Amino acid sequence: MSKGKYGIHGGQYTPETLMNAIIEVEKAYEHYKNDPAFQAELTELLNDYAGRPSRLYFAKKMTADLGGAKIYLKREDLNHTGSHKINNVLGQALLAKKMGKTRLIAETGAGQHGVATATAAALMGFECEIFMGKEDTDRQALNVFRMRLLGAKVHVVTSGTMTLKDAVNETFREWTTRVDDTHYVLGSVMGPHPFPEMVRDFQSVISKEAREQILKKEGKLPSAVIACVGGGSNAIGAFYNFIPDEEVRLIGCEAAGKGVDTALHAATIANGSLGIFHGMKSYFCQDEYGQIAPVYSISAGLDYPGIGPEHAHLHDTKRAEYVPITDDEAVAAFEYLSRTEGIIPAIESAHAIAYAMVLAPTMRKDEIIIVNVSGRGDKDVAAIARYKGENIYE
Amino acid sequence: MNNTLKANIIEANIIEANKIKANKISEIFADQKAFIAFLTAGDPSLDKTEEFILAMDAAGADLIEIGIPFSDPIAEGPVIEAANERALSASTTTDAIFDMVARVRAQTAIPLVFLTYMNPVFVYGVERFFSACQKNGINGIIIPDLPFEEKGEILSVAQAHDVDVITLIAPTSQDRIQMLARDATGFIYLVSSLGVTGVRSEIKTDLAAIVSDIRAVTQTPIAVGFGIATPEQATTIAKLADGVIVGSAIVRIIAEHGAASTPILIDYVRKMKAALV
Ligand SMILES: Cc1ncc(COP(=O)(O)O)c(C=O)c1O
Numbered sequence: 161m162s163k164g165k166y167g168i169h170g171g172q173y174t175p176e177t178l179m180n181a182i183i184e185v186e187k188a189y190e191h192y193k194n195d196p197a198f199q200a201e202l203t204e205l206l207n208d209y210a211g212r213p214s215r216l217y218f219a220k221k222m223t224a225d226l227g228g229a230k231i232y233l234k235r236e237d238l239n240h241t242g243s244h245k246i247n248n249v250l251g252q253a254l255l256a257k258k259m260g261k262t263r264l265i266a267e268t269g270a271g272q273h274g275v276a277t278a279t280a281a282a283l284m285g286f287e288c289e290i291f292m293g294k295e296d297t298d299r300q301a302l303n304v305f306r307m308r309l310l311g312a313k314v315h316v317v318t319s320g321t322m323t324l325k326d327a328v329n330e331t332f333r334e335w336t337t338r339v340d341d342t343h344y345v346l347g348s349v350m351g352p353h354p355f356p357e358m359v360r361d362f363q364s365v366i367s368k369e370a371r372e373q374i375l376k377k378e379g380k381l382p383s384a385v386i387a388c389v390g391g392g393s394n395a396i397g398a399f400y401n402f403i404p405d406e407e408v409r410l411i412g413c414e415a416a417g418k419g420v421d422t423a424l425h426a427a428t429i430a431n432g433s434l435g436i437f438h439g440m441k442s443y444f445c446q447d448e449y450g451q452i453a454p455v456y457s458i459s460a461g462l463d464y465p466g467i468g469p470e471h472a473h474l475h476d477t478k479r480a481e482y483v484p485i486t487d488d489e490a491v492a493a494f495e496y497l498s499r500t501e502g503i504i505p506a507i508e509s510a511h512a513i514a515y516a517m518v519l520a521p522t523m524r525k526d527e528i529i530i531v532n533v534s535g536r537g538d539k540d541v542a543a544i545a546r547y548k549g550e551n552i553y554e
Numbered sequence: 555m556n557n558t559l560k561a562n563i564i565e566a567n568i569i570e571a572n573k574i575k576a577n578k579i580s581e582i583f584a585d586q587k588a589f590i591a592f593l594t595a596g597d598p599s600l601d602k603t604e605e606f607i608l609a610m611d612a613a614g615a616d617l618i619e620i621g622i623p624f625s626d627p628i629a630e631g632p633v634i635e636a637a638n639e640r641a642l643s644a645s646t647t648t649d650a651i652f653d654m655v656a657r658v659r660a661q662t663a664i665p666l667v668f669l670t671y672m673n674p675v676f677v678y679g680v681e682r683f684f685s686a687c688q689k690n691g692i693n694g695i696i697i698p699d700l701p702f703e704e705k706g707e708i709l710s711v712a713q714a715h716d717v718d719v720i721t722l723i724a725p726t727s728q729d730r731i732q733m734l735a736r737d738a739t740g741f742i743y744l745v746s747s748l749g750v751t752g753v754r755s756e757i758k759t760d761l762a763a764i765v766s767d768i769r770a771v772t773q774t775p776i777a778v779g780f781g782i783a784t785p786e787q788a789t790t791i792a793k794l795a796d797g798v799i800v801g802s803a804i805v806r807i808i809a810e811h812g813a814a815s816t817p818i819l820i821d822y823v824r825k826m827k828a829a830l831v
Contacts, residue, residue, distance in 0.1 A: 162703055162704055162706065163703065171704055172701065172703050172704060173672055173699045173700060173701070173704050174699060174701055175628070175629050175698045175699055175701070175722070175724075176698075176701050176702070176722045176723065176724045176726075176727060176730075176734070176745070177629075177724040177725070177726050177745060177748060177749075178726075179701050179702075179703070179724075179726075179727070179730065180726050180727065180728060180729075180730065181726070319632075319635060320625065320626060320639075325626065326626075329626050329628045332628045333628060333629075333631075333749070333750050336629070336748060336749050336750060337748055337749035337750065338748070338749075339726060339748065433677070434676075434677075435673045435676060435677055436672040436673050436676045436699075436707070437626065437671075437672075437673050438626075438628075439699070444673075446673070446677065448677070449647055449648050449674055449677065449678065450624075450673040450674040450675070450676060450677030450678060451624065451625040451642065451674070452625040452626050452673070
């Protein structure tokens with residue numbers, strides 16, 4: 161029987177060599193997610209080590225400047241290691257510890273998930289190996305060194321398109337080679353069951369906090385929650401506890417690169433079609449023969465040809481909306497938030513800011529938008545300078 | 555209708571009329587140890603793939619596994635992954651592969667089995683894919699990323715079109731072995747080692763124990779693959795199992811010799827087949 165379904169999406173499309181490993185993770189997660197001691201240990205790590213709860217900040221100047229809805233920023237950029245990725249990593253690393261694993265492996269795009277995994281490995285005493293596409297080690301060089309500093313070994317992936325999808329392929333290959341002592345810390349709400357569900361649960365702390373925070377500050381729910389979508393982990397985390405609140409619009413921002421009408425984008429919902437890849441049935445950018453398309457975005461973290469199965473289902477049921485944001489729009493938002501609020505967002509998160517800039521002016525002043533700032537932009541500064549034609553090096 | 559289109563249809567009809575009835579997969583294991591050869595379709599070209607298949611058939615191969623190239627072959631090591639990239643760079647498509655299979659099937663009865671990933675099958679359309687398999691003479695299919703739990707995606711359609719969905723059993727299958735083996739048809743693909751495809755100097759898995767677990771629940775023949783390259787390895791494996799599968803070693807020959815691979819393949823297949831005693 162197929163497990164981990166979201167409507168028609170999800171499942172467990174994984175080589176037989178990994179099935180027992182995946183079932184082991186599934187069983188361990190089923191057990192520990194209901195174990196109060198595990199949850200207490202995780203909460204302590206999230207609070208004392210990672211700095212949760214993250215702030216919900218009223219962006220006063222941005223709100224005044226855009227002249228519409230009140231904008232709140234959920235500050236995942238303030239977490240230890242600089243992004244939401246740590247929420248999931250601490251959960252999975254703790255689970256891996258309970259399972260008796262001694263080695264963590266992970267893929268990374270922007271390097272944030274790799275840094276978070278290397279951090280948890282250092283903290284909890286795991287061996288750690290990170291797989292990262294060559295194109296991404298070039299554009300996110302600072303994070304490569306950061307991972308090494310934390311004691312991880314970084315493998316540069318030179319197969320295929322040399323980006324996030326290829327890093328995922330290589331990490332799966334590595335897992336089939338050495339599965340006994342190794343846990344694959346998947347970095348987003350993708351892959352075979354139980355990963356989409358487990359990663360979502362670990363990230364849903366974002367909306368759990370945000371919902372309480374906004375009710376406390378404003379006494380009402382937001383009209384919209386906006387987040388960027390690569391695989392979809394920060395977005396599902398930001399959406400999850402608002403899903404039952406039907407009046408709250410949930411909006412995911414995909415990377416449209418040079419534009420959805422060009423070949424250079426990573427907009428899965430806008431341009432993808434149904435497929436089965438990386439362990440899951442979902443939407444993918446691909447050709448008529450099911451060959452996965454090379455995708456492009458200025459943002460290494462959004463440069464992925466698929467989307468998590470729960471998002472695919474939220475799209476099918478129209479509970480969430482997905483909009484494409486181009487490189488130019490994201491870079492403009494990156495600069496705008498830096499100058500207006502003194503917050504340099506990750507270029508991934510800038511995709512969500514960009515849509516808030518479009519949406520807010522069309523809304524009433526008594527309406528509220530929450531934008532998830534999934535990460536901080538320090539890692540992107542050099543790349544954005546290069547995008548603007550300034551030749552600086554890190 | 556233009557003339558080339560007309561010519562194509564006439565040619566298609568001739569191939570259809572000349573199609574040779576494929577031997578059943580089970581027959582190749584009847585009174586011998588089987589040698590199963592893998593190659594990637596379209597590497598370096600589909601015409602060459604056709605030539606290589608017929609040459610390996612003539613040299614003694616008992617079944618040919620034809621890889622439909624995929625952009626992201628996560629079960630493959632670097633050798634076969636590179637073959638996938640070469641084939642796709644040569645614009646190899648599933649439709650063109652079916653046409654090549656039809657040409658092969660017009661010339662030989664050797665069982666032909668596809669190896670590919672779930673996405674190319676799913677996106678082509680499961681019904682359309684398996685009906686084309688039946689029409690063009692494909693006997694079976696191996697899909698590494700379609701585990702037992704998800705077989706429902708294709709099983710009834712494949713069966714309706716007389717295509718065996720080959721069961722893969724891995725060194726990590728353990729308590730799953732008998733569940734997997736029970737319904738297996740065609741042959742069982744026993745994965746010799748952890749990891750991805752690729753030539754290995756030593757196979758450490760306790761294959762004998764896995765084989766006996768399988769034999770307890772099924773008569774379906776067992777072929778062992780992953781990492782086998784030399785006649786000595788083939789001899790050892792053939793003592794335990796009903797057949798030997800070789801992929802990377804063949805693909806490596808093709809990578810090295812390209813369009814001129816035929817005589818080297820013939821020589822290699824002869825040696826390997828002779829080692830299966
Ligand atoms: C800051 C940041 N935001 C978003 C993402 C995209 O991932 P997801 O869609 O899983 O949140 C990444 C991935 O690297 C990231 O680093």
